[in-house]
Amino acid sequence: MTDIIKRVVIENVTPNVDGGRFPARRVVNDTVVVTADIFVDGHDRLSARLLHRKAGANHWEKTPMQPQVNDLWQAVFIPCELGIYEYTVTAWIDRFETWRSQIEKKIDDDQAVAVELMEGAAMVTEAAGRAQNEDAEQLHLLAGRLLSEEAVEQPTAFVQDTTLSLLMARYPDTGTQIDYPKILPLRIEPHKALYSTWYEMFPRSCADTDPPSHGTFKDCIKRLPYIAGMGFDVLYLPPIHPIGPSHRKGKNNAILAGPGDPGSPWAIGSKEGGHKDIHPELGTLADFRDLLAKAREYGIDIALDMAFQCSPDHPYVSDHPEWFHSRPDGTIQYAENPPKKYQDIYPFAFDCAHYDSLGRELLDVVQYWIDQGVRIFRVDNPHTKPLRFWEWLIAACKEQNPEIIFLAEAFTRPKTMYRLAKGGFTQSYTYFTWRNLKWEIQNYFDTLTRTSVKDFFWPNLWPNTPDILPEFLQLGGRPAFILRLMLAATLSSSYGIYGPAFELCVNKPLPPNGEAYGEEYMDSEKFEIAHWDLNASHTIRPFITRINRIRRENPALQQTRNLIFHPVDKEEMLCFSKYTDDFSNIIFVAANLDPHHAHSAWVRLPFEEMGIPIEKSFQMHDLVSDARYLWHEDYNFLEIDPQVVPVQVFRIRRRMRTENDFDYFM
């Protein structure tokens, strides 16, 4: 029972992902708010400190915590470097403050406090023993003054002496100190990890010739002004490696390729090389490095696709057969999901005896591209590789390169997706692609932004991908594309589109047929080279440009956890807001989720929660149309015609001029 004199309790320190098993995630220079439940039996006053440090540092930075309501304490720190930080909490009974608050009440009640002053003096003398030099002398002096006759007669000034408080806080009696039993980790990511705008494009379709010829990295460089002009800052390329000829798929996923068919870029590896090599028709490594450099001039990072699988022609297959499953008949196991067979893909056998050399080689692949200047990886199907493998690979990689961003392309069950994020993936694909109705969107994003998920899972929203042309886009026409774009761009601080199919509103699916299913694109670029008319009149490029500029100019849209939905009494209308912590930027979004019909609704905003003092009226500035409205604190009318533009993105301007602003009024 040696512990019972440790009377203070510290519980529930947040952020906290699975009791500290995984780091929470924040952005560099974020204000990290740490809270804890701290309490003690009885009425004693407490002091608490937040301790934080860069992992590996010997020294803890200490920050006093402040009590909020209901035994919740809080403090903040600002991590200014990338990598892992650690934090914990410590607290003790503040005997001096307890004494002071009690003696003050007795003084107010006209009680005699001579004995209390003796108790105080004893405490101050103890503190003097913990201090040195002038501080010690000063404390001895102050202890003596508490025992003086003047103090007994007029105690208030002696008790409330500010030097005394200051010195007593400097040399606290920490005999009752309790340390939270865990040190919690926090991963600090670069700003782009949270706020990024992605454009996916097949380099081989960039030649801009008709009939299409195989595009190159040089063609990609020519496309950069177009991409940057729309406001994208990440250009994501499907795999750029040599494509295997064995079992190559033809147009529209045909089992046999025709003579000119280029094959799927995800069938990686041929006699020209594997994961560290470049498909010869795209150009050379020098060309690729040139693309990286030119893109950076436009503020664009190139994201590489990491698809850890092999075509039967990959050099690994002959050089390292031990990394694959050999079958009793001597063949290598191809990918399958019975009864489906994918003979063009050999999966790695992560549970083979040689997992160690396999893992090191794959880490080496990532490191190779980092050495070429790549900073972002979009990882293909991470949920079909061991979860602990990713945890190991990402940790190993980010130890040297904490700025690297990994996006998990996992469309699988929720807990696996969350675990990938906990295990290190910076950003994650989401179910947004299939969330179209108001309740679906609200439920899903409430889960992502208002539960513990918010501390580790950073969504990246994709209205389409080369694998997914959602039914909503197939059926909703151009308004559907604009709607889904704007929702993605405002619900989340990271989103992406697969273009130019997206901005050109390509909505023709492959008809259901055997292997095919209802969301595949007709004539998919996965299996052939496309030619796009970028200047087609129906392009939604102006809307993309506009919404990305709105994102750039409004910091409220550069976060995701600040999302708040507002009730609106119309199923087709979705309303939400985002604002910065200091309320300096407040965005209110109203969307008509029905791409076919105009709808209207009355909506009332919680202005007080938004830090807006109730005044006569506010300016609502629709940043999409540039229209401005006067709203008041009660219900306001909204009407949205999807044929014009299905989403309004208002910036709330705080205050209107009134007659009070005129000099003569005063």
Place this chain on the structure above:
Amino acid sequence: MTDIIKRVVIENVTPNVDGGRFPARRVVNDTVVVTADIFVDGHDRLSARLLHRKAGANHWEKTPMQPQVNDLWQAVFIPCELGIYEYTVTAWIDRFETWRSQIEKKIDDDQAVAVELMEGAAMVTEAAGRAQNEDAEQLHLLAGRLLSEEAVEQPTAFVQDTTLSLLMARYPDTGTQIDYPKILPLRIEPHKALYSTWYEMFPRSCADTDPPSHGTFKDCIKRLPYIAGMGFDVLYLPPIHPIGPSHRKGKNNAILAGPGDPGSPWAIGSKEGGHKDIHPELGTLADFRDLLAKAREYGIDIALDMAFQCSPDHPYVSDHPEWFHSRPDGTIQYAENPPKKYQDIYPFAFDCAHYDSLGRELLDVVQYWIDQGVRIFRVDNPHTKPLRFWEWLIAACKEQNPEIIFLAEAFTRPKTMYRLAKGGFTQSYTYFTWRNLKWEIQNYFDTLTRTSVKDFFWPNLWPNTPDILPEFLQLGGRPAFILRLMLAATLSSSYGIYGPAFELCVNKPLPPNGEAYGEEYMDSEKFEIAHWDLNASHTIRPFITRINRIRRENPALQQTRNLIFHPVDKEEMLCFSKYTDDFSNIIFVAANLDPHHAHSAWVRLPFEEMGIPIEKSFQMHDLVSDARYLWHEDYNFLEIDPQVVPVQVFRIRRRMRTENDFDYFM
């Protein structure tokens, strides 16, 4: 990276109180449901086992877990002894089941499976290596059969062989096994810990003489038929120890006692003894043991009040001055909450240097009364003693006596109350005493029964106590007493009243005046001996008797975590239900929270969730009035007049006879 071949993930095992730092709490012979999130990359099949044991046992009982939805797995166990149990979860990739499900799909698709059969045979041969004797022989035989020509031609029967599945499940390949990293504790309590009906009574007011004379334990024995007749099974007595004369309080908490004033039983200790002694006017230890024995004949346990504090006259004060705070002037620190002073009470100094001998003595006090036959303790103000002290004391005590019940009388902030429960208190006082409005009651009980709190905090509801005559009872008249009684008795499986003040609807408060405040009883029994007219015509004894019989006859009311509120569109009406897991007992409660006016409402019950097939109509049997109603699956009408009875407690009878029940109909 040695861990990456451990592909299985186990997370979020429940019940789980603070990651296993504290035990969850269940009742002996409960069906304990354990769940876990279990998943793996890819499509492999998993096997999972729940492991449980009595703490200290060497052997784990293993129970196969079943997958539910969304990667949630579940199994149950039934603890049949009191004390601490432990449980954890283990899981592995079931290679054989993975193989079998895949080969079956291929067979269905008419694919050749000769190589798959060879793979299966290899697995079966491996399993044979793990088996002994006949099992091993049998497995070798079955492996051979998988390789036979018949198997290649007609594989289904060989693949689906039930002996094969059985033996493969018996000798699984657990090479991929992952163990949940924690062993979680579970405290198994006696049935009365969850379902108990308390009556608090001052023994000294039991003499039944007018003018009142000091009652004795013998008088209490005479009162037992009255108490048992109302259906109570715990009789809780305020402290029975000698009362100190120093600074004794007089009637209505007067600072000076008059000559005949008996003093507060909570001012424990005099020259007649302390916490192990009995106030001489109540009788002898033999009398007390006689009361314990007689009460047990009525099915009643005596609950003792454990108030760890001393009057200035307590023998501890002279024998162990080291257990108290000495002040610089040589006096002992009395209790205070400045500016209030409680000179009649010396608190123990739990943070003194001699906390060890103090703690052991207090444990010895508890053990002393256990040795006399006491099984239940109501602990006074536990939140003013160190939280870890209780954790130590209760654990030490229950190690030898796991059947002991501790009720925490803590009215303090929520987190301290929860921590007391986590640290060992079996039952807890609650804020029910002040929750009168519908939203207050629903919010509070949703917190207690639908959040993690439900796993460790067992509420005991008190509509009144000797310290608290709530305003609602002061103002609401007899209907208010009946209402609060019935709410307490049905919302929670444990509740209590302070009688006879409660059943006699005593509602006169002490007027606000200096130290007094608005919820003290006028002429409180805390400071004087009372005489009660138990046969007064306005007694609500018949209602108490009825509701306690309803509780006894309906197991749904003997739990608390099964509470479900139902929406009803009237602020004054509260509706909730409770049912047993097997739906054999379904109780629906409707209360009019307004003690002054009749109210009506339409209510619709979620019959399907209650396991009731939708039929034409149901019998609703009001167990209070014995009236029976026919309800149908749509909205039904309720009208409640508080002057008749403010609460209806329906037992839902599943099925009505209809014309279909007649032989000739068929």
